[in-house]
Amino acid sequence: MRIRSLRKARGWSLDNLAERAGISPSQLSRIETGHRRLSLDQLTVISGALGKSLDELVESPDDSDVVIRPxxxxxxxxxxxxxxxxxxxxxxxxxxxxxxxxxxxxxxxxxxxxxxxxxxxxxxxxxxxxxxxxxxxxxxxxxxxxxxxxxxxxxxxxxxxxxxxxxxxxxxxxxxxx
Incomplete structure (x- = not known):
């Protein structure tokens, strides 16, 4: 999940994104660290707040989804x-x-x-x-x-x-x- 990296790339604090997404900062922190499961509704509002598609939000952080290894x-x-x-x-x-x-x-x-x-x-x-x-x-x-x-x-x-x-x-x- 790329929520934290996308938030930081925009220069936003946890509080900024939480407010834009309509969720609590503690809830967002647990989502970013993987300590809380993310519902589709939350994923949708977070992606909207970041101005990213769902695909961009869940895109793999490494090259494993792109590189085909023999x-x-x-x-x-x-x-x-x-x-x-x-x-x-x-x-x-x-x-x-x-x-x-x-x-x-x-x-x-x-x-x-x-x-x-x-x-x-x-x-x-x-x-x-x-x-x-x-x-x-x-x-x-x-x-x-x-x-x-x-x-x-x-x-x-x-x-x-x-x-x-x-x-x-x-x-x-x-x-x-x-």
Whole structure:
């Protein structure tokens, strides 16, 4: 919560903001220090008194709501950046993946099956899609879409490859939380 920092940036005392918001200074002090839960009604009047939107008032004080940090899985040769938060539109997840495991290193245990469809586009490099008995090369600028009920796995060809993928709930569980 950014109430204290926004109040101080305006040069206001606790009493100034409390008076403008119509609450007691002691109540405002407990809200600012986190010793009192804030109701939506209080949040609305405080944001109005500060001349800020509700979003600006509850904005994260650090960069955790802006910076997307990678999740590295060295055993699978995969680095993932999940680009949607709290399920994207219509329950879809968008992620960027960097694949470093080379083609040819596939074992039967590498193949996954789950309900739904996967879609991806290759941003750089070449991806080898193992789809059942088929081996399909997808170059940068190309895309692929397939039923995930067919056993499948991805590998890179001749160096790392990066993809942008759209996954439904089942795909997210299978590919990102394995």
């Amino acid at each position: 999740d590295r899985d060295d055993t699978r040769g995969l680095t993932t950046w999940v680009l949607t938060k709290d399920n994207g539109p219509q329950g879809l997840t968008v992620a960027k993946m960097r694949i470093t495991d080379p083609a040819g290193s596939v074992t039967p245990d590498d193949f996954g099956v789950h309900p739904g469809r996967d879609w991806f586009t290759v941003l750089s490099g070449t991806v080898v899609l193992y789809l059942g008995e088929r081996v399909i090369r997808i170059e940068a600028g190309q895309a692929a879409s397939f039923s995930t009920m067919t056993p499948h796995t991805l590998r890179s060809d001749r160096g790392p490859a990066e993809i942008l993928c759209v996954l439904d709930h089942n795909g997210e569980r299978s590919h990102l939380h394995t």
